[in-house]
Amino acid sequence: MNRGASSFNIVSVALGLAFLYLPITILVIYSFNASRLVTIWGGWSLAWYRELLHDDAVLQAAWVSLRVAGLSATAATMLGTLAAIALVRIGRFRGRLLFSGMVYAPLVMPEVITGLSLLLLFVALGVDRGFWTIVIAHTTLTMCFVTVIVQSRLVTFDRSLEEAAMDLGCPPLRTFLTITLPLIAPAIAAGWMLAFSLSLDDLVIASFTTGPGATTLPIRIYSEVRLGVKPEINAVCTIMIAFVALGTIASSLVAKRGAAQRERAALGAQV
Amino acid sequence: VRRSADNRNWSARAVVLLPYLWLVIFFLAPFVIVLKISLSQTALAQPPYVPVFDTAGSWTGLMEFAKQLSADSFRLLLSDSIYLWSYLKSLQIAAISTVVLLAVGYPIAYGMARAPRAWQPPLVMAVVLPFWTSFLIRIYAWINILQRDGILNDLLMRLHAIDVPAAWLSSDTAIYIGMVYSYLPFMVLPLYAVLERMDESLLEAAADLGCPRWKAFWLVTLPLSLPGVAAGALLCFIPILGEFVIPDLLGGSESLMIGQTLWTEFFSNRDWPVASAIAIALLGVLLVPILFYERLQQRSLEGGR
Numbered sequence: 001m002n003r004g005a006s007s008f009n010i011v012s013v014a015l016g017l018a019f020l021y022l023p024i025t026i027l028v029i030y031s032f033n034a035s036r037l038v039t040i041w042g043g044w045s046l047a048w049y050r051e052l053l054h055d056d057a058v059l060q061a062a063w064v065s066l067r068v069a070g071l072s073a074t075a076a077t078m079l080g081t082l083a084a085i086a087l088v089r090i091g092r093f094r095g096r097l098l099f100s101g102m103v104y105a106p107l108v109m110p111e112v113i114t115g116l117s118l119l120l121l122f123v124a125l126g127v128d129r130g131f132w133t134i135v136i137a138h139t140t141l142t143m144c145f146v147t148v149i150v151q152s153r154l155v156t157f158d159r160s161l162e163e164a165a166m167d168l169g170c171p172p173l174r175t176f177l178t179i180t181l182p183l184i185a186p187a188i189a190a191g192w193m194l195a196f197s198l199s200l201d202d203l204v205i206a207s208f209t210t211g212p213g214a215t216t217l218p219i220r221i222y223s224e225v226r227l228g229v230k231p232e233i234n235a236v237c238t239i240m241i242a243f244v245a246l247g248t249i250a251s252s253l254v255a256k257r258g259a260a261q262r263e264r265a266a267l268g269a270q271v
Numbered sequence: 272v273r274r275s276a277d278n279r280n281w282s283a284r285a286v287v288l289l290p291y292l293w294l295v296i297f298f299l300a301p302f303v304i305v306l307k308i309s310l311s312q313t314a315l316a317q318p319p320y321v322p323v324f325d326t327a328g329s330w331t332g333l334m335e336f337a338k339q340l341s342a343d344s345f346r347l348l349l350s351d352s353i354y355l356w357s358y359l360k361s362l363q364i365a366a367i368s369t370v371v372l373l374a375v376g377y378p379i380a381y382g383m384a385r386a387p388r389a390w391q392p393p394l395v396m397a398v399v400l401p402f403w404t405s406f407l408i409r410i411y412a413w414i415n416i417l418q419r420d421g422i423l424n425d426l427l428m429r430l431h432a433i434d435v436p437a438a439w440l441s442s443d444t445a446i447y448i449g450m451v452y453s454y455l456p457f458m459v460l461p462l463y464a465v466l467e468r469m470d471e472s473l474l475e476a477a478a479d480l481g482c483p484r485w486k487a488f489w490l491v492t493l494p495l496s497l498p499g500v501a502a503g504a505l506l507c508f509i510p511i512l513g514e515f516v517i518p519d520l521l522g523g524s525e526s527l528m529i530g531q532t533l534w535t536e537f538f539s540n541r542d543w544p545v546a547s548a549i550a551i552a553l554l555g556v557l558l559v560p561i562l563f564y565e566r567l568q569q570r571s572l573e574g575g576r
Contacts (some may be wrong), residue, residue, distance in 0.1 A: 009382035013394065016379035020401045020455065023412035026422060030415060037420065083290035090283050095291070102294040104565045108506065110513020110557070112530045113550045116537060117301030120547070124304050140297040143290065148568075173282060194403075201405045204515050208537075218407050225411050225520060234415070237408040244403045252396070 028241060031234035048235040058236060061220035065200055068131065068216060072138035073195035079139065080146025080195070081188055087147070088154040106144040114141060115208030122209065129211030137209040138199040145198060146191035153187035186254070193251055197244060302554075309547035310340040320543050344548035354532065354549065358556070361529040364443070365512040368450040369504050372458040375451060376503065380462035381492075384469070395463065402456045410449055410520050417445050417521070445521035446528075450511055458503040465499030466492070498567070505564040509557055529553055 031049075035042030052058060083103055086093070093099075106114060118137045122129055161183070165175045181188075203218040210219065217236075224233055311320040348354045383394045401409065416422045417439040424436040439445055469492065477487040515530035522528070527535070529549065537546040 006385075008378070009385050011382075012378035013382035013386065016375070016382075016455070016459070017397055019375075019452070020398065023416060023452070024401065024404065024409065027408070027412040027415055079290045079293055082286050083294075086287040086290065090287055093283075093287055099287070099291055099294070100569060101565055102298050103290075104568045105561060106298060107568075108509040108561060108564055110510055110515075110530060110553065112513050112515050112533050113305075113554060114298075116533065116546060116550050117305045118297065120304045120308055120543070121297070121301040136297060140293070143293070147290075197403050201407065203407055218405065221407055221411070222516075225407070225414065228418075233411065237405070237411060240408060241404050244405075245400075248396075248400060248403055 024241065027234055028238045031231065031238040033231065033234075036231060048231040049239075051232055052235050052239075055232065057215075058217070058220055058232075061215045061217045062236075064131065064214055065217040068134050068138060068206075069196045069199040072135045072142060072199045073192050075135070075139040076141075076143035076195040077146050077188060077192040080143035080191055081150050081184075083143065083147040084150035084154055088151055103144050103147050106141055107148065111202070111204035112208075115205040118205065119208040129209060130214040133209045133211065134206050134214060134216065137205050138195075138202060141202070141205060142195035142198050145194050146188075149191040149194065150184060150187045153184050157183065189254065190251065193247060197247075200240075305547045305550050307340075308544055309344050309551045310342065311544045311547075312341055312343055313542050313544055344544040345552070347545060348548055348552060354529075357527055357529045357532040358552070360526050361512050361514075362556075364446060364450065364518070364528060365508050365514075368447055368454070368511050369508045371447065371451050372454055372507050373500065373504065376455060376458035376462055377500075379455075380459045380466055380499075383459070383463050384466035391467070395460070398456050398459050398463075406453060407516065409453060410517055413445070413449055413452065413521060414440065417448070440521060441523040443522065446518050449517040449521045450514070453517060454507045454511065457506040461502035461506065462496065462499040465496045469495055498571075502564075502567050502571070505560055505567065509560050509564065512557060513553055 032044050032046070033040075033042055034045035034047060083099075087096075087100060087103065115137070118133075118140070119129070122133050127133060157180075162175055162179050165179050166172065170178070201218065202216075203222050206216045207219055207222075210216070217240075221233060221236060224230055308320055313320060379398075383391060383398070386394060414421075419436050419438060419440065421439070423439060424433070427433045428436065473491050473495075474487055477491055478484070482490070513530045514528060515534055518528045519531055519534075533546050533549045533553070536542045536549060
């Protein structure tokens with residue numbers, strides 16, 4: 001692409017980023033507002049955070065959400081990675097078209113359809129709805145995102161390293177564990193983080209598949225938000241944003257270190 | 272040698288089978304059940320529909336079961352105009368949102384692709400980052416701004432642009448703002464991906480041959496970026512059509528999008544057959560765009576295999 005951005009290019013990118021970040025920034029600032037009203041600035045205050053500490057319903061919901069997200073992201077990462085390997089490495093197998101169709105469809109499927117269909121499955125199977133049904137539902141939804149991320153890494157992967165190991169008599173499973181897995185690890189980690197944050201975020205599918213006693217944080221926030229804006233919710237949201245921002249910074253640092261190590265390894269190989 | 276080949280076959284089969292089975296059980300089978308329940312009738316029972324499929328049923332039981340199926344729910348969808356309007360409203364909002372997203376997203380993606388190399392990864396990161404924060408939070412942030420005693424009205428009144436607070440919330444305008452805001456990364460990233468890969472010598476050639484810049488954009492850049500346009504448009508249009516959270520929190524209550532209608536039928540009216548019929552009909556509308564999207568995905572991820 002032609003380098004050298006015109007002023008039109010700069011303005012459009014700047015406006016776009018402002019549009020993306022302004023609402024979130026406003027929300028974060030107002031979570032520190034001492035006044036209950038949005039338009040009145042009552043000075044800086046941590047009152048809403050203090051109130052949050054005593055809000056057992058929100059804390060409990062957050063704990064449920066974190067456990068659901070951790071479990072479903074882990075299961076989704078395993079299944080999604082296997083699916084990516086199947087799609088890239090095991091070129092042809094029976095039912096491949098159906099398989100790739102099922103892998104890509106959940107990415108765009110409207111959540112109300114996925115949620116409804118999973119709920120009806122659980123009802124048909126006579127499963128009690130609650131914590132574990134949300135975990136299963138989120139695993140199904142997020143494994144497809146993991147597949148796409150790991151798949152795009154596997155496609156650009158230098159297979160000669162694996163072939164060299166196999167030529168030297170390394171068995172396939174060991175080759176996979178010692179060569180392939182470390183090299184696609186950054187993509188797997190990124191997939192896990194995306195799955196975790198998608199699960200933490202989901203309202204619709206969780207609402208369909210939940211049962212008594214399993215209220216996730218989005219379900220809790222949603223029921224509060226429907227009643228109008230509350231400063232406590234601003235505080236919850238700010239904490240979640242901070243959580244995500246820290247996670248993203250940490251993962252990009254890890255990715256950078258990984259890239260540096262790979263470069264060093266490549267240099268070493270050349271020398 | 273023979274044994275190791277068998278071993279490989281066995282592990283290869285396991286690699287395919289595990290995710291395959293999971294998706295068949297938890298993604299494909301549910302749709303069959305939705306289809307089945309859409310052909311059932313509402314009942315005051317638990318679960319609230321008849322006939323309930325008897326798993327121990329013999330062949331005659333199956334025939335009995337098939338006889339009790341009815342297309343009543345689909346007939347209701349066609350006869351009550353609420354549902355038809357709901358679909359049309361969803362199509363309208365999805366179509367207009369996608370066009371606005373293209374108009375807003377293209378200049379951003381184009382600007383990103385022309386930025387200096389070193390700036391591009393941080394810019395991509397900056398566009399992706401809001402996507403990592405909760406969807407619900409981002410919609411909620413707009414309620415802070417758009418509500419009657421919110422920040423937008425406050426600002427406009429101070430600037431004397433308006434005298435009385437305007438009702439931004441609970442309107443289609445609010446829905447469009449929410450859609451464009453939430454789906455912008457899905458539009459910008461595929462566009463950026465094609466624009467960034469574009470060969471700059473093509474534009475130089477056009478310029479050398481005396482083609483003005485705007486015309487070169489129209490004749491060279493735009494046609495070459497069409498795969499990105501298609502990917503971005505589908506990635507936005509399909510989920511927007513079934514969107515629930517955005518219209519529910521930002522929109523008004525006088526006309527509902529189809530996702531909301533499904534939600535109401537299911538949670539408020541407890542009419543599972545009609546909710547299932549709505550889902551099946553929505554899936555029917557989405558089938559062509561979803562298949563089209565899948566072909567694009569396959570081509571980009573598997574190198575046109």
